[in-house]
Amino acid sequence: MPAYHSVFLDEPNQQIIGNFALLPLRTKTRGPAQQLQQLTDTTELDIEPSHTAYDPLDEILSLFRANTFFRNFEIKGPADRVLIYGILFVSEALSKIRPGMSRRDAEKNVMNVALDNNFAIPGDAAFPLNQAFEPPRDRNEAEVLRQYIMQMRQELAARLLNRVYADGSGQPSKWWLSFQKRKFMGKQL
């Protein structure tokens, strides 16, 4: 059984830039992503994939721990690229949290990364996975893609912090921090 794939691979009517899918997100940050409704009947910690508001970011966080053990990953479609990018970003965000750091400090560090406008998107020379990701066709598309990824980054960072600080002790979970050194597909952002 190889690494886990995205459940959104078969999602109809995907908006695609390059070969990266712009799937609907459940977020309040502004951007090009189609908005899903906020959760009312369940929490983001135990949402099921069958829920209508389940978004790729939920999936990224639930697959992150399992998939980081794998070095090989066969990309089966645009939704898998969202998954890859998300997992690599979670790795990066996680590496900014130190053991024993308070939630406030961790939030500052992680949000710094998430809000930094200077990140590489597919097609940029600094992007690590250019063999697998196609560049956007023009400047317009590139700008939309950048904004979408920006939305992903911010929302992911917020949800990651919720998970790492889930136990209410004010300390980051050592179980999450133990994944800091693992590299999904041997890559990092």
Place this chain on the structure above:
Amino acid sequence: MAPQTPAVVMDNGTGYTKLGFAGNDSPSFVFPTAIATKGPAAGAGGSGSGRPAVGQKPSFLTGGAGPGGHLSAKRGTEDLDFFIGDEALGAAAGPGYGLHYPIRHGQIENWDQMERFWSNSIFKYLRVEPEDHYFLLTEPPLNPPENRENTAEIMFESFNCAGLYIAVQAVLALAASWTSSKVQDRSLTGTVIDSGEGVTHVIPVAEGYVIGSSIKSIPIAGRDITYFVQSLLRDRGEPDSSLKTAERIKEEFCYVCPDIVKEFARFDREADDRFKHYEVQQPGGRSVTVDVGYERFLAPEIFFNPEIYSSDFLTPLPTIVDTVIQTSPIDVRRGLYKNIVLSGGSTLYKDFGRRLQRDIRHLVDARIKASEARAGNQAKSGGLDVQVITHRRQRHGPWFGGSLLGQTPEFRSYCHTKAEYDEIGPSIVRRFALLGGPGST
């Protein structure tokens, strides 16, 4: 000679030796297959480099037999200065003794040491007179006949034992599974998955005979699981991440889960229930607490997803088992799928058998479906029964199988006796009648 003495069952493995009497429930002794002799340890090399003190005697004392000759010709008092098993580990920790492992990869590599190991096993541990007992020894699959002859020479000429039978470990493991309620017909056809400390073998057996050409081995076994647990402990910066701690955690806490993503989610939900603590007593008298987490289900997962641990071996165990059966003769495949038997310490994880059965069944069903589709859905397959047998004797499977077969009334008629050996010579042990085969039990 008392006719009713129980047979002695000796299962000498690479890691551990299991000693006992036929008819018993469990071996009387289980200890490392290690011998400590005077002189330096046998480095990393095999038989040649680490010859014991004996080998340094001038050649005229060895009776011209050369260094490979039998110990009986050159036995001096210093040869009696050795320890085996746990005592050997203890002696080697002190000065003056070197530790040797006479069996490597399941096969005997150093006959001098093995002879001494056996003599201590018989006289010091079991405390029996070999003249009064029949012996049942085990061998790995594909053991060369010359090794059997050497074994017979030692058993008959040095120890003068009454009778000898040498059985293949995998066949005995099949016999051990007869104790499971899932086994209805006591056949000797099945696939044995034998996973010990060093290596995992998948061995197809048809009617008591090993199908040598289809055997596959996997470089993932108990030791790798220990290393993997250790690396996870280190990632987390636990206060104690010694191999010993990792091994204890592996043995006490690990289990096989159906799906790792779901299992991660379960750890999030039932944190108090799933995360465990393990208390380690450190040498200085201090004790530290190590948290036990995801390694509980991730460690045995390397059988099913080797990729998470190793970068050069990637084939999951269920796929290997399927390949082994598919490369076996077509008329035994059904029997091989129906009777997949586990054996050895690394198969003891909870739900190991269940997961293996599920994964193999998926592979088989997918293939049947594909071939039905190729046939234009005109012919329907009746399906194929995949069954993995988990039983209570897995840990010492081969030994227990030996104990089971060694207590049958016919056992002695299958052995070669000392008289037959004297008549024909060592070549007699090249062939044994099949013990426990059709019509014998």
